[in-house]
Amino acid sequence: MLDVPVGVIVTCWGGTPVEAWMDRETMSGFKEFDLSFLDNPDQIDRPQYKPCGLYNGMIAPLVPYTVKGFLWYQGESNIHTGNAHLYSQYMQQLVSLWRNEWGNQQMPFYYVQIAPFVYEGDDKTSVPLIVEQQLAAMDKIPYSGMASTTDIGSGPCIHPSQKIPVGERLALLALSKTYGKKGLICESPRFESVRFEDGKAIVRFKTEGTLGPDYSGRIKGFEIAGADKIFVPARAEYIVGQPEIAVSSTIVENPVAVRYAFRNVPDQTTLYNTGGLPAFPFRTDDWNDAQ
Numbered sequence: 001m002l003d004v005p006v007g008v009i010v011t012c013w014g015g016t017p018v019e020a021w022m023d024r025e026t027m028s029g030f031k032e033f034d035l036s037f038l039d040n041p042d043q044i045d046r047p048q049y050k051p052c053g054l055y056n057g058m059i060a061p062l063v064p065y066t067v068k069g070f071l072w073y074q075g076e077s078n079i080h081t082g083n084a085h086l087y088s089q090y091m092q093q094l095v096s097l098w099r100n101e102w103g104n105q106q107m108p109f110y111y112v113q114i115a116p117f118v119y120e121g122d123d124k125t126s127v128p129l130i131v132e133q134q135l136a137a138m139d140k141i142p143y144s145g146m147a148s149t150t151d152i153g154s155g156p157c158i159h160p161s162q163k164i165p166v167g168e169r170l171a172l173l174a175l176s177k178t179y180g181k182k183g184l185i186c187e188s189p190r191f192e193s194v195r196f197e198d199g200k201a202i203v204r205f206k207t208e209g210t211l212g213p214d215y216s217g218r219i220k221g222f223e224i225a226g227a228d229k230i231f232v233p234a235r236a237e238y239i240v241g242q243p244e245i246a247v248s249s250t251i252v253e254n255p256v257a258v259r260y261a262f263r264n265v266p267d268q269t270t271l272y273n274t275g276g277l278p279a280f281p282f283r284t285d286d287w288n289d290a291q
C-alpha cells in the first residue's frame with residue numbers, strides 16, 4: 001500500500017519479562033527492583049530474565065539505525081513475575097526509553113494483546129489481568145495502539161498458529177495512525193461504560209465502524225454477576241443503532257457486574273466491529289477474588 005520497500009529488524013528472545021528490555025537507569029526508577037545483583041552475573045540462572053540484559057545486548061546496538069517505529073509482542077513472562085499489576089508502568093517507561101534513544105518521542109509504538117493460553121487453568125484470569133494493563137498502557141503512551149488477539153489464541157499452545165492476522169492488524173494500525181491512509185478500521189471495540197436497568201446491563205463500547213455487522217442471534221463470551229460475585233454465562237444482544245450490548249441472565253435478577261472474554265481461554269467470543277476486529281476482553285468490576 002505504501003509502494004516502497006519496508007524493512008523489519010527482528011530482535012527477540014522468547015519467554016522474557018519486560019524489564020529485560022530496559023536499561024539500568026530506567027529500572028532504577030522502580031523501587032521494587034534491587035539491581036545490585038547485576039554486578040554479579042553468577043547470580044543469574046536465566047540470562048533472559050536478567051533486568052537490562054537484553055536491552056544492552058539486543059536494543060542498544062540498533063540505535064544507530066534509522067527506524068520509523070516499533071512493534072512489540074511480549075507479556076507472557078510478566079504473568080509469573082509477581083509484578084503484573086505494574087506492567088502498564090513498565091511499558092510506559094520502556095517506550096519512553098526507546099523513543100529517547102532514537103531522539104523522537106512521537107515514534108509509533110504498536111503492540112499485540114497477549115493471546116489466550118491455559119497457564120494455571122482455562123477458566124482463570126491471569127491473561128485478562130495482563131490485558132487490562134496493556135489497555136491501560138494505551139492510555140498512558142501517546143502514538144500507540146494494540147492489536148487484539150481475543151479470537152486467535154490456542155489454549156494448549158502458547159504460540160498460536162494464526163500469525164497472519166496479527167501482522168495484518170498491526171499493519172492496519174500503522175497504515176491508519178502513522179501513514180494516514182483513509183477508510184481503514186484499525187482499532188478493536190473497547191469497553192467504555194455500563195449502566196444497569198430493568199435487570200439488564202447495558203454495555204457501551206468505543207469502536208471504529210459499528211458493532212456487528214451480524215445483528216441476529218446472541219453474542220457469545222459475556223458473563224454477568226450479582227452482588228454475590230458469582231459469574232454465569234449471559235445472554236447478550238445488540239442494541240441496533242447504538243454501540244451498545246444488552247446483557248442479562250434469568251439466574252441473576254439484579255446484576256452489578258459484567259465481563260467479556262475475561263478468562264485465560266474463553267469458550268467462545270463473537271463480538272467484532274465492521275472491520276472484522278475482535279473486541280478486547282474487559283470487566284466492569286474490580287473483584288480480583290471473583291471467578
